[in-house]
Amino acid sequence: MEVKDPATALLLQILVGHPMEPAARLKQKLSAALVDKGLGPFDQKTVGFKTFKDYLRSLGDLLVIEEKSGSDILVSLGKTLPTKTDSDPETPPPLRSDVWLAFTNPDPNRVRFYNKSTNKVVHFHTTDQAAASIAEGSDLVAIPAIDGTRQVEWMHEFLAQNFLSEDPLLNKIADAPFSSSVNTAFARALGKYGLAWRKFRASKVFVEATAWVARHEASIDWLRAPPDSPASAGSGHSMSPRLRASKLLESFSDQELIETVIPILAASILVKSRA
Template sequence: MTTSSHSIPQSSASSSDAPRDLQAEERIAAFDVLIEAIASLSQAGSLPVTGSAVRLEMGRLTYGGFDPKRVGYKRFRDFLDDAEGRGHVEIDRDRPGDVAVAIPGSSPEAGFTSRMRSDLWKAFSDWNPRTSRFYDLNEDRVVTLPTEPAPLEPTRYTEIRKRISENSSGFVEIKSISRQKQLDWMRDFALLVTDPEVSRVLTEALKSDHPARYFVVVLRSFPSLLNRWHNTLRERVYAEVLKWRDSDSRLATVQIDQMDSSASPPPTQLREEPVGLAGTAGRRVVEGTQKHAHDLDVVQFFASQTPGKVAQSRSPLRQRLHEAIERMPESELRKISIPVGYLFED
């Protein structure tokens, strides 16, 4: 395996298995998008996060490409149920109406309780360079549209462009927080993690071809850190929105927080626990191997990216993996994805 490429290695398969393998890869990608959608809605203050809201957000994040049938499910609910069975999400089926969906262990920490309006959150945190964002002062809301007009584009975009052209003073442009700035926030966060091994794994993930995605994948294995990152991100985005509002007198009356605070449950303080690869959170990764195989692959991969690493002794994570594998039945072992090269190395 060439470690410098920073792409997660996949197991080899025969050509006859290619369609099935492709669907499995797309299913893994769909689970990643599911987590991203829930995190986006949660950070924006849209609590509780409902199943229907998650499906709409997944559609937005994939430009309409997500379809549960494409990844092997008859209904979106079947997709959610399988995601819960694999440990990716928690589903609250007791609430009236639509189910609520959450990332396991993602109750917000105490300290930052403001819940930002979802339209402002998306406008500032989505770094898509092909999208323009404006605040409509008359309608008191954010409007977004593709930066460059296209032939046969939806009528709503044409109408927004016309309104902005005819009444430019009624709109204030929003500059989203750049990808680079948000990645810098992630690097700062990784450096402040007290466990040196976890800090190193996060730093390596940020050197990959998809740094933001794998940064979050690694954090999912450490729920306390994931919550802390969500709080940090909310605070920094909130600060940027405040600076934007203060920069223009026309924005003085803009309400940043969501109006109905009753929709947000009171924050709860998570019990502090060890968050190292050898601590409680690391143990959770190993014990949930069959449910978190992809996340574990990612953590293992970036944990191996240490230049000049001396394999004189087995790391705590490797030790626990070996112990877990010894206890697992063969049926579960067959579900683990291992790069085929490792099976034949001396």
């Protein structure tokens, strides 16, 4: 079912994170939200329904309605998610894993370049003398990582599009400074929306990457993983366990490795040794 009117979109946002909401209170919240947006309080008669309950029942599988003894009913989100055919991004072609990391990992301690001669991505630590010695006019072209603030904006855009803006946990994660670990936590907290988020983010990254290619007159084929490549961005399902682990570790910054990854691995090994 496609959601087009703002009242229904707001109603679904209000219900996120609320197991059951009395219809009377739900109408009050909906009216307040519409007034905040300058649209005026909700009146079901303007959309062709005699009562608010009739309007709710018209939304079908988007809602679960539980009859109570008395006049009120309880309302919660249904299992059928609203569709947004105009805004749902198509899954872009997978990027090469080294290209994906170059654009998406905003590690301030690393600089990455496209080598026009070898068609490969090379990267250096900022303290590496090789990075400081790179001269203009060489075959290396800098690849600017997508700013963390930009990726946080994508998170909030995704939450708004999927009626999740009222979820306190998701907002708390999305408000944190962006990092690979924050993105992982966000995808996990999204639950059934996790795959949609990965596709959404991949489409955004693909747009940024193709714009960079156009500016530097590089071949767009350089971005894409070969059809039979196990290193397609975002998949990794056909990689060997060792290669998957290597790619995952490369996505973390040095600080994240020190503070999070190494302690977790060490604790896991210690527990197994005592078992």
